[in-house]
Amino acid sequence: MKARAHSDQCHHPGPALDPAGKEKLLGRLRRIEGQARGIHRMIEEDRYCADILVQISAVQESLRSAAQVLLQGHLRKCVAEAVRSDDSARTEKVFEELTELLGRYGR
Amino acid sequence: MKARAHSDQCHHPGPALDPAGKEKLLGRLRRIEGQARGIHRMIEEDRYCADILVQISAVQESLRSAAQVLLQGHLRKCVAEAVRSDDSARTEKVFEELTELLGRYGR
Amino acid sequence: MKARAHSDQCHHPGPALDPAGKEKLLGRLRRIEGQARGIHRMIEEDRYCADILVQISAVQESLRSAAQVLLQGHLRKCVAEAVRSDDSARTEKVFEELTELLGRYGR
Amino acid sequence: MKARAHSDQCHHPGPALDPAGKEKLLGRLRRIEGQARGIHRMIEEDRYCADILVQISAVQESLRSAAQVLLQGHLRKCVAEAVRSDDSARTEKVFEELTELLGRYGR
Numbered sequence: 001m002k003a004r005a006h007s008d009q010c011h012h013p014g015p016a017l018d019p020a021g022k023e024k025l026l027g028r029l030r031r032i033e034g035q036a037r038g039i040h041r042m043i044e045e046d047r048y049c050a051d052i053l054v055q056i057s058a059v060q061e062s063l064r065s066a067a068q069v070l071l072q073g074h075l076r077k078c079v080a081e082a083v084r085s086d087d088s089a090r091t092e093k094v095f096e097e098l099t100e101l102l103g104r105y106g107r
Numbered sequence: 108m109k110a111r112a113h114s115d116q117c118h119h120p121g122p123a124l125d126p127a128g129k130e131k132l133l134g135r136l137r138r139i140e141g142q143a144r145g146i147h148r149m150i151e152e153d154r155y156c157a158d159i160l161v162q163i164s165a166v167q168e169s170l171r172s173a174a175q176v177l178l179q180g181h182l183r184k185c186v187a188e189a190v191r192s193d194d195s196a197r198t199e200k201v202f203e204e205l206t207e208l209l210g211r212y213g214r
Numbered sequence: 215m216k217a218r219a220h221s222d223q224c225h226h227p228g229p230a231l232d233p234a235g236k237e238k239l240l241g242r243l244r245r246i247e248g249q250a251r252g253i254h255r256m257i258e259e260d261r262y263c264a265d266i267l268v269q270i271s272a273v274q275e276s277l278r279s280a281a282q283v284l285l286q287g288h289l290r291k292c293v294a295e296a297v298r299s300d301d302s303a304r305t306e307k308v309f310e311e312l313t314e315l316l317g318r319y320g321r
Numbered sequence: 322m323k324a325r326a327h328s329d330q331c332h333h334p335g336p337a338l339d340p341a342g343k344e345k346l347l348g349r350l351r352r353i354e355g356q357a358r359g360i361h362r363m364i365e366e367d368r369y370c371a372d373i374l375v376q377i378s379a380v381q382e383s384l385r386s387a388a389q390v391l392l393q394g395h396l397r398k399c400v401a402e403a404v405r406s407d408d409s410a411r412t413e414k415v416f417e418e419l420t421e422l423l424g425r426y427g428r
Binding site: 064067068071072075076079080083084091095098099102103105106 | 385388389392393396397400401404405412416419420423424426427
Binding site: 016017022025026029030032033036037039040043044046048049050052053054056057059060063064066067070071073074077078097098101104105 | 123124129132133136137139140143144146147150151153155156157159160161163164166167170171173174177178180181184185204205207208211212
């Protein structure tokens with residue numbers, strides 16, 4: 001995993017999320033971590049597989065929401081910033097990344 | 108979350124996963140928990156949002172694989188068992204659950 | 215595309231859909247065909263791409279519903295029938311097909 | 322369905338697709354229409370439901386590709402254009418539409 005800080009990439013002051021948005025997202029992630037541990041335990045305890053599947057689908061829903069929040073921030077901050085920069089190499093790079101992301105998230 | 112043990116529901120000896128399959132699935136869950144913690148940390152460190160999105164998509168992929176393994180076991184054991192039981196109320200219940208699960212997982 | 219009639223495969227009288235269910239599904243398909251023609255026309259007329267994307271997403275939703283109807287019928291008829299047959303080669307074949315289908319439709 | 326021409330919305334000369342891209346997309350749509358008619362026929366002929374499900378999933382894949390092409394064009398042309406316009410109401414409108422689209426297409 002590449003360790004790019006947000007600001008290196010985006011050349012704009014501050015991250016794509018304001019402090020409140022970041023705190024909220026961290027809260028979501030804590031909940032997701034708890035859900036993952038819960039599923040681990042359900043498997044250990046040989047719980048009914050249909051119930052485990054419902055829980056997995058709940059984590060996926062939580063991840064989808066988190067991804068939507070990040071993607072919106074990414075578009076409104078990083079992508080918009082790159083477009084406004086009139087630096088065509090930078091803009092192209094951001095759009096290529098976005099193509100790859102939308103391929104991953106698209107259905 | 109309802110605490111149904113696997114055997115209560117399925118009326119067949121043993122879980123839908125054999126011991127090796129269960130161990131493998133627990134390994135996947137451990138990795139998913141690690142991935143979720145990694146994403147938490149990336150958000151805390153204000154890492155580049157496109158990189159975080161790639162990681163979220165990797166967890167989603169891991170969860171999809173885990174769900175596929177469980178769903179296959181569920182169909183081959185629990186659903187097949189219910190069908191063979193010739194207990195029409197039980198069969199109906201299992202198919203209703205399955206409809207709900209496929210609605211959650213279908214695209 | 216393999217031309218297997220339903221009855222060849224399933225060894226049970228009648229298709230997985232009753233006549234009313236079949237008629238309803240054909241109605242859905244007619245609507246989907248109309249939606250696809252509508253999208254074709256929107257592209258020809260250089261309509262706003264965000265509006266075209268909304269329409270594509272509507273067709274996908276229609277296809278998902280149609281697939282859910284068929285999948286339910288498939289599980290309740292073909293899969294259940296194979297399980298009840300106690301023909302293990304046939305059951306295995308149906309479950310392998312199902313694995314492939316759920317891989318396609320799973321998310 | 323609102324009948325907005327592309328140029329009304331986007332205030333930039335020409336559509337989000339160049340003529341070659343448009344022709345290619347129309348070709349895809351023709352193929353999708355053919356696939357939809359094929360599925361209609363398969364249902365009429367009581368073909369094996371697992372085979373019909375494979376075909377439905379193929380249409381879904383074709384639509385996903387078409388949507389990706391349009392979404393890329395939309396981002397690179399319409400969204401970028403709105404951002405560059407420095408018209409904050411217009412930019413906001415485009416991002417709100419995008420949020421809704423990504424909600425529809427996200428997984």
